[in-house]
Amino acid sequence: MLRFLLTRVSLVIPTFIGITLLVFVLVRLIPGDPIETMAGERGIDPAEHARLVHEYGFDRPVIVQYGLYISRLVQGDLGRSIVTHKSVIEEFSSLFPATVELSLCALAFALLLGIPAGIIAAVRRNSIFDQGIMGLSLTGYSMPIFWWGLLLILLFSVQLGWTPVSGRIAVLYFVEAKTGFLLIDTLLAGDIDAFWSAVSHLILPAIVLGTVPLAVIARMTRSAMLEVLGEDYIRTARAKGLSSFRVVAVHAFRNALIPIVTVIGLQVGVLFTGAILTETIFSWPGVGKWLIDGIARRDYPVLQGGTLLIGTIIMAINLIVDMTYGLINPRIRHQR
Amino acid sequence: MTIEATPASAAAKAPSGPTHPFAEFLSYFAANRGAMIGFGTIVVLVLLGAFANLFAPFSPIDTNPQAFLKPPIWQAGSVAGHWLGTDAIGRDMLSRLIYGARLSLLIGLAVVALSVTIGTILGLVAGFFRGIVEIAIMRMMDILLTLPTLLLAIIIVAILGPGIVNALIAVATVLLPHYVRIVRATVIAETAKDYVTAARLTGAGSLRIIVKEILPNCAAPLIVQATLGISTAILDAAALGFIGLGAQPPTPEWGTMLADAREFVLRAWWVVTFPGIMILITVLAFNLLGDGLRDALDPKLKR
Numbered sequence: 001m002l003r004f005l006l007t008r009v010s011l012v013i014p015t016f017i018g019i020t021l022l023v024f025v026l027v028r029l030i031p032g033d034p035i036e037t038m039a040g041e042r043g044i045d046p047a048e049h050a051r052l053v054h055e056y057g058f059d060r061p062v063i064v065q066y067g068l069y070i071s072r073l074v075q076g077d078l079g080r081s082i083v084t085h086k087s088v089i090e091e092f093s094s095l096f097p098a099t100v101e102l103s104l105c106a107l108a109f110a111l112l113l114g115i116p117a118g119i120i121a122a123v124r125r126n127s128i129f130d131q132g133i134m135g136l137s138l139t140g141y142s143m144p145i146f147w148w149g150l151l152l153i154l155l156f157s158v159q160l161g162w163t164p165v166s167g168r169i170a171v172l173y174f175v176e177a178k179t180g181f182l183l184i185d186t187l188l189a190g191d192i193d194a195f196w197s198a199v200s201h202l203i204l205p206a207i208v209l210g211t212v213p214l215a216v217i218a219r220m221t222r223s224a225m226l227e228v229l230g231e232d233y234i235r236t237a238r239a240k241g242l243s244s245f246r247v248v249a250v251h252a253f254r255n256a257l258i259p260i261v262t263v264i265g266l267q268v269g270v271l272f273t274g275a276i277l278t279e280t281i282f283s284w285p286g287v288g289k290w291l292i293d294g295i296a297r298r299d300y301p302v303l304q305g306g307t308l309l310i311g312t313i314i315m316a317i318n319l320i321v322d323m324t325y326g327l328i329n330p331r332i333r334h335q336r
Numbered sequence: 337m338t339i340e341a342t343p344a345s346a347a348a349k350a351p352s353g354p355t356h357p358f359a360e361f362l363s364y365f366a367a368n369r370g371a372m373i374g375f376g377t378i379v380v381l382v383l384l385g386a387f388a389n390l391f392a393p394f395s396p397i398d399t400n401p402q403a404f405l406k407p408p409i410w411q412a413g414s415v416a417g418h419w420l421g422t423d424a425i426g427r428d429m430l431s432r433l434i435y436g437a438r439l440s441l442l443i444g445l446a447v448v449a450l451s452v453t454i455g456t457i458l459g460l461v462a463g464f465f466r467g468i469v470e471i472a473i474m475r476m477m478d479i480l481l482t483l484p485t486l487l488l489a490i491i492i493v494a495i496l497g498p499g500i501v502n503a504l505i506a507v508a509t510v511l512l513p514h515y516v517r518i519v520r521a522t523v524i525a526e527t528a529k530d531y532v533t534a535a536r537l538t539g540a541g542s543l544r545i546i547v548k549e550i551l552p553n554c555a556a557p558l559i560v561q562a563t564l565g566i567s568t569a570i571l572d573a574a575a576l577g578f579i580g581l582g583a584q585p586p587t588p589e590w591g592t593m594l595a596d597a598r599e600f601v602l603r604a605w606w607v608v609t610f611p612g613i614m615i616l617i618t619v620l621a622f623n624l625l626g627d628g629l630r631d632a633l634d635p636k637l638k639r
Contacts, residue, residue: 018479022491029495138370138627142619144571146578147594147612150601154609158602272484277575291487292579295494307491311483318482
């Protein structure tokens with residue numbers, strides 16, 4: 001087991017170094033002088049410029065510069081935003097809970113609808129349900145979610161007036177941030193009105209962000225279930241007189257779970273890509289919108305630091321998913 | 337329906353020997369209703385795009401000062417001639433959508449052509465020569481796969497600057513790892529087989545073995561992945577256009593059109609609805625075609 005863990009971790013290290021290299025090169029490839037870029041529109045006086053060039057080590061060889069960058073990185077220094085002058089890591093950690101809250105709700109939406117839909121489609125194979133669900137899920141998979149968001153706003157916010165158009169909570173509520181998750185914070189504060197305000201703000205973005213994962217999970221559940229339902233032990237279970245609900249829910253579904261869990265793990269990157277677009281449409285104050293704003297303001301430290309942090313988080317999640325398989329399934333552990 | 341009769345008639349025509357692989361592929365493909373719908377839609381879109389100047393009633397960038405934000409023809413207040421209404425500065429929606437088809441299909445094809453070419457070369461090199469070259473290439477692909485696709489595309493556009501060509505390069509880079517992995521896996525599987533050893537024994541050089549013996553085996557998975565890649569490319573390019581990093585106004589690109597339309601979501605549903613429907617239809621058509629091709633080309637799924 002230890003050997004399995006060590007192999008997996010050692011595979012991640014080159015990828016991590018690669019990402020730091022990519023992010024390091026990013027600022028170097030952007031046309032123009034990095035100090036002037038950092039100073040922004042107002043410009044900078046020559047003495048200050050020379051001092052900063054020396055401080056950031058731009059007068060040293062590139063390899064030394066990379067070393068300096070890594071040593072700052074190890075100390076948790078990812079630079080400061082050009083616009084707000086706050087440290088990148090501080091801004092990121094204050095916005096990240098909003099993205100996580102949105103992503104978790106989107107994933108919950110996708111799982112709650114996708115798994116039952118996939119099971120029904122598999123059990124009623126080739127029926128009208130099956131064809132309908134598969135048609136819908138291919139449509140969901142093909143959906144330009146930035147347009148889907150606008151469409152839902154058009155319908156539910158503009159026409160019906162059911163949900164707010166943007167933000168996380170109505171401005172009249174102030175909730176002390178304990179966990180950073182508004183759904184939990186409002187409940188901890190005992191403010192039910194604020195909680196419902198947060199829910200009404202969350203519902204459309206979560207549906208939009210959950211659409212593609214929903215489609216993928218429904219398709220995967222169906223094909224995993226179809227494979228399992230053809231096995232001998234399912235016939236045995238039926239033959240010994242178990243109810244068809246028990247056969248499907250307990251015997252088949254449990255064994256179909258492994259490929260389904262794999263696909264859920266793969267949705268992390270998909271969710272993040274979707275979060276960038278969803279947060280932009282709904283003005284959701286998370287890291288996705290922060291990055292897009294960073295590009296518009298040419299805030300390169302934000303882009304650089306944000307990319308590194310997101311890449312690292314995704315890598316860590318993939319690693320954890322990988323290791324979980326090793327724990328669940330000994331056959332994976334003993335490969336290679 | 338004639339479509340359903342095809343497999344039986346194809347089998348009836350060849351009683352003496354095995355069916356030609358291509359005829360077999362055609363019969364499987366024609367029996368797949370979804371794939372045929374996707375294929376038909378793509379043919380229509382290609383014709384629309386290719387002859388956009390004939391189909392479009394107006395120029396996609398000329399403005400009509402008499403018709404700002406006019407609704408489609410079936411709604412009150414519409415202007416004759418503008419079938420799907422006009423946008424905020426009086427451009428004809430239908431004409432922009434038709435020219436948009438040309439642009440999106442070209443983007444999809446160009447991205448996939450670029451990605452497949454470079455991906456095939458890298459995959460062949462990695463799979464055939466192995467060793468340090470392979471490790472370097474595959475680690476690079478791992479990095480590209482680790483970052484969320486849109487974030488990676490955004491970084492690349494941030495370096496190169498916004499615009500349609502740079503967006504195209506960014507999306508092609510994002511798609512690259514899939515092709516490299518497919519080709520490398522096929523090459524490694526095929527190199528171990530006897531016919532490659534036989535070719536080597538008869539004195540064939542590395543280049544000849546790669547091009548003549550191994551490459552044809554990569555064709556089927558590559559065709560499937562390329563078709564699905566076109567849908568991803570169109571979707572990602574539209575997303576970049578939507579966040580202002582892809583095609584720049586006044587280019588009639590669907591994603592860029594949606595970005596312009598965002599501020600009118602409260603009072604002009606048509607400028608928001610139509611470009612998205614076009615993206616959805618196009619992407620769905622390529623996904624249907626890709627799924628159909630995979631089912632028809634993959635021998636494991638047959639029957």
